[in-house]
Amino acid sequence: MRDQAEGLRSIVKSDASAGRKILMGLETQGNFPKVVAVTSGKGGVGKTNIVGNIAVALQNAGKRVIIVDADVGLANIDIIFNIRSKYDISHVVSGERKLSEIMIETMHGIKIIPGGSGFAHLTRFTEGEKLNLLSEFETLQDQADIIFVDTGAGISSNVLYFNSAADECIVIATKEPTSITDAYALMKILSKDFKVKYFKLIVNMVKSEDEAKIVYSSLSGALDKFLKDVVLEYIGYVPVSSEIQRAVLKRKLVLDMEKDADVSKALEKIASRIIDSDIKSSSNGNVKFFMNRVFETGANN
Numbered sequence: 001m002r003d004q005a006e007g008l009r010s011i012v013k014s015d016a017s018a019g020r021k022i023l024m025g026l027e028t029q030g031n032f033p034k035v036v037a038v039t040s041g042k043g044g045v046g047k048t049n050i051v052g053n054i055a056v057a058l059q060n061a062g063k064r065v066i067i068v069d070a071d072v073g074l075a076n077i078d079i080i081f082n083i084r085s086k087y088d089i090s091h092v093v094s095g096e097r098k099l100s101e102i103m104i105e106t107m108h109g110i111k112i113i114p115g116g117s118g119f120a121h122l123t124r125f126t127e128g129e130k131l132n133l134l135s136e137f138e139t140l141q142d143q144a145d146i147i148f149v150d151t152g153a154g155i156s157s158n159v160l161y162f163n164s165a166a167d168e169c170i171v172i173a174t175k176e177p178t179s180i181t182d183a184y185a186l187m188k189i190l191s192k193d194f195k196v197k198y199f200k201l202i203v204n205m206v207k208s209e210d211e212a213k214i215v216y217s218s219l220s221g222a223l224d225k226f227l228k229d230v231v232l233e234y235i236g237y238v239p240v241s242s243e244i245q246r247a248v249l250k251r252k253l254v255l256d257m258e259k260d261a262d263v264s265k266a267l268e269k270i271a272s273r274i275i276d277s278d279i280k281s282s283s284n285g286n287v288k289f290f291m292n293r294v295f296e297t298g299a300n301n
């Protein structure tokens with residue numbers, strides 16, 4: 001155990017200095033995957049469906065995508081892709097399995113990391129368990145251009161840690177007042193307690209872009225008034241659609257089933273905006289840093 005703890009400290013120490021060098025521009029930035037947390041204040045607003053479909057659009061556009069199912073409540077990314085996993089992240093934490101052994105590849109080539117209950121006790125991981133996870137996350141480095149983390153909803157500590165550790169946070173909201181107030185509450189905590197100052201917004205289940213813009217205006221208006229240093233960028237909307245619901249019932253993705261539907265076009269448009277905004281990691285890049293930041297946030301809060 002002592003050896004593992006020492007190993008962890010030396011990895012973290014050497015990576016921290018490598019990360020600082022990269023940040024200071026002293027080394028050429030590598031082609032690190034960008035880690036994007038997808039989150040919401042209120043549950044059931046469409047995170048998992050949006051992540052799944054955008055992942056398909058990105059993969060179809062030639063990007064390599066990994067999805068981490070970090071929702072410790074009701075993990076369901078496997079359901080929408082109709083895949084089954086025998087193992088999950090808890091087996092990696094315990095050292096029983098390698099990440100490569102628990103990852104499932106979809107027919108599109110997207111790699112899914114099932115969280116199961118594995119992330120549930122993040123703050124109580126032993127040094128050895130952290131080391132297992134950190135060294136395994138390092139292996140993702142060359143395997144993806146973008147890593148989506150489906151964080152689950154709300155303001156539980158895990159949701160907050162994953163968001164604060166990610167390169168980018170995408171918040172999903174609907175026009176329901178509770179979804180808007182909960183999205184605001186989430187951004188407030190993330191900005192005040194975790195120094196996250198920049199968010200992207202996708203508005204789901206609206207009739208038109210006009211409706212989506214109303215949701216955006218009410219959120220950005222509240223931010224302008226009460227959290228002046230927080231920036232919210234609108235990156236698109238997804239129309240309310242019976243096609244998504246039909247796809248969910250068939251355990252398929254709407255982008256595979258009805259590529260020409262308005263909803264699929266809207267999802268593809270968001271994916272192309274994500275490609276257009278620099279897809280490379282903006283911060284210290286290394287995927288291991290991401291996991292390490294999750295642990296650090298946990299230790300400091």
Ligand SMILES: Nc1ncnc2c1ncn2[C@@H]1O[C@H](COP(=O)(O)OP(=O)(O)OP(=O)(O)O)[C@@H](O)[C@H]1O
Binds near residue numbers: 043245248
């Ligand atoms: N644009 C849409 N139009 C119609 N129905 C939708 C749309 N997006 C999502 N839904 C419906 O909402 C349900 C919940 O979606 P999803 O599971 O993606 O939400 P979630 O935010 O991941 O939920 P949770 O917080 O439980 O993880 C889906 O089963 C689907 O039927």
Ligand SMILES: [Mg+2]
Binds near residue numbers: 047048071076152
């Ligand atoms: Mg979900």
